[in-house]
Amino acid sequence: MKIVVIGGTGLIGSKLVANLREHGHEAVPAAPNTGVDTLTGEGLDAALAGADVVVDVSNSPSFADDPVMDFFRTSTTNILAAEEKAGVGHHVALSVVGTDRLTDSGYFRAKEVQEKLIKDSGRPYSIVHATQFFEFVGGIADEATHGDEVHVSDALIQPMASQDVADGVARVAVGTPVNGTVEIGGPERFGVDEFVRTALAFRGDPRTIVTHPEARYWGVLLEKDTLLPGPDAQLGATRLEEWLPLNPPPAK
Template sequence: MKIVVIGGTGLIGSKLVERLRADGHDVLPASPNTGVNSITGEGLDDALGGASVVVDVSNSPSFEDSAVLEFFRTSTDNLVAAEAAAGVGHHVALSVVGSEQLPDSGYLRAKVAQEELIKGSGIPYTIVRATQFFEFVKGIAAGSTEGDTVRLPSSLLQPLASDDVVAAVALAAEAAPLNGTTEVAGPEELHLDEFVRTGLAAEKDPREVVTDESVGYFGAHPQGRELLPGPDAHVAGTSFTEWLDRQK
């Protein structure tokens, strides 16, 4: 079947396109780089023609509160309108575990807004919520660095490899719509500060990671378990240690 991957040239999207093509599907990677823009609508109608499934793994170029909200609202509005016109039967979106529990984060508020638009669109859907990716270590550190020190709280998370995210999203795209939400997470609970400390050490990054419960996490202030998945989440198999070993 024809599957259109919005954000199909990014970290998750490019791997997802490869995975779905290997499974025998006709896959169109859709992004501004390929002439399809979900914000302006450029190329969207042509891209979705004949598609059975649209998978949205796109992301905002700016994480500023108003910009990220505008991105997900505009993009999702344009997508569901084009899908309705094209007769698309399944909208799959990648979201974030714990989004509604951390309303202080502008990014997570935007993801909740995206989810609500999908649910209200009338198009059959599946929302795949994932925990933080192992690949985010450097980005988390960069957003929490002062000089040579990284300050982070000890909040718990259950991160996973992007390849495991891709596998979960691919399965959702190939299955019937849930008209609901599913979660995917890594196999172990890690403290945010220790997660970043271990990742930077593996890169021989000299920055010191200091535990500081007063600092936020991208605008949010998780107190403990808000970033953890629920009991019914799919638990992926790749541990952080295994993933780090593969990077060497």
Template structure:
């Protein structure tokens, strides 16, 4: 099966391309560096020739209002090109909690609008909403630090390894379109404070972590379940402590 991966040179995309090719598919990485630009349309018709599936794991370079222009333009160009090329399945990676997060964030408002374009578009689709990646926990800590203290909301989080995210998207890509949204997450649920505290300790970081009812997540006020998937979610196997050990072994 020929599968074109938009954003195929990034963190998730490169893993996805590698995994699909290992399983006998013809997966192609499409990105500006390979001559494919969804914002301008450059290279789309050529790369989509003969493709049965397109997977979009690309992301906006900014988290502000400019994200809407990125997702709107790129998604419209992509869906139009797919329709002309006869692509039968569009798969997109999104985020668990997008509906609620969109109420306080221009970026997530843009992601929700992207989902709407896909669901109302001309190509059968599958949208995979994933929980936060383990790899971004330190970024969350940094964004929540004030005077060397990490302020986190009283909320739960159920993160997953980026390798598992790639696997989840690959599973969606090689199966029939769901024409809906599925959720995926990690095997364990933590309070944000406990998880971030453990991540900091594992890295020898002495910052103090506190639960703060006024704290936000990327500037968004969330409730305790915003970041956790629903009961019907598919949970993957990589546990946080195992990921920490594996990451440490690579450094």
């Protein structure tokens, strides 16, 4: 099976390509550094020629409201049009658990537009909703830092390792289109405050975690279960305590 991975050289995409190749598929990474630009359409038609499946795990280079909306609207429109020309039989997109509950954020409003374009396209599709990645715990802390304190909510979160995300997307990609949404998540639930505190303490980060029920998460005021997947979610196996020793924070 030929599977084109849009964003195939990034955090999730590179792991997804490796997974698919290990299982005998022809996995083709498509990204600006491989000559494919989904915003302009450059290289898309050539990359999708003969493809059975297209998986979009790309992300916007800017999270500012207008650029991120333009990225997901333009990129998704171009990918879907190229798929139609190539006769691709399955469009898979990676999105976020709780997207429809997070629309106070411009990023999640853009993800909602992306999903609507896919659903309205008439093409066979599967949308994978993943919970937050372990890899982004540092970014959550940095975004919530005020001086020497990190102000975070005690709302629940069920984060997962990026390898488990890639494996979950791979299972969907090689399956039959569900024409709906599949949820994937981690094996454990934490408060956002506990998640950040555990990671920062393990890494020797001196910042103080302050639990504040009204602390915002990427600009969004959270309810207790906003970030949680439903009961039918497919759960990864990697626990935070297993992941932390193998993943030091990126150098600054």
